[in-house]
Amino acid sequence: MRTLKFFLSSVLILIFVSLLFQVRFSTDDLVYHSIGIGGSEYGGVYSPSAASVEVSLSCSNKTQVFVRDVEENIPIYTITVYGSDLVPMIFPHPGHYEFSLNSTETHCSIIIKPIEVGFPTENWNAHFILGSLTALSLAFLIWRDGR
Amino acid sequence: MRALVKHELQEPTKLSVLLLFSVLISAAYKAFLIGYRSSFSSTYPHFHLHRVFVEMGHSNMTFYLFATLMASFIVGISTRTERDTGVALSIYALPYSRKAILTAKFFSNFLLIFVYSLALHVVVFVLHFSGTLEGVLKALREGIPFVIIFYIIVTFYVVSLSSFVAISSPNTYVAIMVSFLALYFPVLANIKWLMPALTEWWEAGLSTYATSFKTLIFLSTVLFIAYIIIGERRDVR
Numbered sequence: 283m284r285t286l287k288f289f290l291s292s293v294l295i296l297i298f299v300s301l302l303f304q305v306r307f308s309t310d311d312l313v314y315h316s317i318g319i320g321g322s323e324y325g326g327v328y329s330p331s332a333a334s335v336e337v338s339l340s341c342s343n344k345t346q347v348f349v350r351d352v353e354e355n356i357p358i359y360t361i362t363v364y365g366s367d368l369v370p371m372i373f374p375h376p377g378h379y380e381f382s383l384n385s386t387e388t389h390c391s392i393i394i395k396p397i398e399v400g401f402p403t404e405n406w407n408a409h410f411i412l413g414s415l416t417a418l419s420l421a422f423l424i425w426r427d428g429r
Numbered sequence: 430m431r432a433l434v435k436h437e438l439q440e441p442t443k444l445s446v447l448l449l450f451s452v453l454i455s456a457a458y459k460a461f462l463i464g465y466r467s468s469f470s471s472t473y474p475h476f477h478l479h480r481v482f483v484e485m486g487h488s489n490m491t492f493y494l495f496a497t498l499m500a501s502f503i504v505g506i507s508t509r510t511e512r513d514t515g516v517a518l519s520i521y522a523l524p525y526s527r528k529a530i531l532t533a534k535f536f537s538n539f540l541l542i543f544v545y546s547l548a549l550h551v552v553v554f555v556l557h558f559s560g561t562l563e564g565v566l567k568a569l570r571e572g573i574p575f576v577i578i579f580y581i582i583v584t585f586y587v588v589s590l591s592s593f594v595a596i597s598s599p600n601t602y603v604a605i606m607v608s609f610l611a612l613y614f615p616v617l618a619n620i621k622w623l624m625p626a627l628t629e630w631w632e633a634g635l636s637t638y639a640t641s642f643k644t645l646i647f648l649s650t651v652l653f654i655a656y657i658i659i660g661e662r663r664d665v666r
Contacts, residue, residue: 289548296455296552299456324475327468328465328468330464350474352474353558375561378467382474412556
């Protein structure tokens with residue numbers, strides 16, 4: 283029982299640490315690698331948080347660029363680019379985002395700049411729900427031992 | 430034997446060390462997820478989240494630093510302190526063989542470090558990516574066998590080496606310092622076969638992944654046997 287109590291305390295600590303990191307996370311901490319894709323290639327980036335970004339696309343021809351949310355496996359944007367373009371986008375959650383083209387003849391270089399970062403509501407809710415459940419279980423164990 | 434393991438699992442000093450280190454280890458996992466940078470290109474669409482899930486432990490040197498330090502403390506306290514304080518005379522007078530007592534200590538240390546590391550790893554990951562539950566479930570399904578194998582092997586190595594050093598040392602302080610040095614020096618000296626980190630693991634299947642640790646498994650087994658032999662022969666004072 284003592285081991286379980288210590289374990290639950292560790293999970294509580296973990297939740298506090300995780301929340302602390304998320305609260306302190308800012309735009310300055312986030313840098314995306316630039317991507318180069320051509321023909322039938324798929325290129326993408328990992329985003330450690332949800333973010334509002336500005337995507338600079340420079341392509342060799344007119345093309346359509348598709349953006350896919352890899353984890354949810356759904357297309358989130360389709361953009362028609364005439365040479366080059368600057369497009370605002372939102373990455374809705376931490377994870378991977380993949381870019382692809384509809385033309386095998388075209389090459390594109392993509393630079394992503396974060397404007398604003400944060401974490402989705404589900405993420406905060408998960409922290410608070412798990413934290414509450416853990417705290418309640420711990421309180422119950424302490425109360426039961428005290429009787 | 431079960432009673433011994435149960436007693437060792439509830440030892441408050443060891444649990445307090447685990448509790449304090451859970452702050453550092455959680456921070457190491459979270460810092461990895463936030464500081465992770467990756468871009469990729471390929472000729473077909475990929476799913477990548479399970480790589481992040483495995484690399485959180487596998488390629489996370491900050492975690493390894495804290496895990497080795499934590500193991501040195503836990504094993505040092507568990508194996509040496511009772512001999513330093515003289516309590517060992519009472520413990521070894523119990524109707525259990527020395528081998529059983531030493532094995533129970535080893536097994537309980539292994540279990541505590543393994544369960545704590547694995548649980549913190551999974552909880553930090555699930556919380557961080559809780560915005561995309563579908564992705565999390567897929568990553569867990571694909572990555573969990575690798576993560577479990579990684580933690581079993583690394584914990585076995587870390588606990589074997591620390592136990593061997595602790596049982597051979599003159600006191601707890603020396604045991605903690607020497608085992609931390611022995612565990613972390615290969616990282617500084619870049620001795621790859623003594624480091625748990627690998628590259629290109631995702632290209633290999635599960636059995637290839639486990640086999641890539643064979644030197645570490647062999648060394649850990651030798652150290653475990655040496656720990657039992659020395660522990661049985663050495664005077665408990």
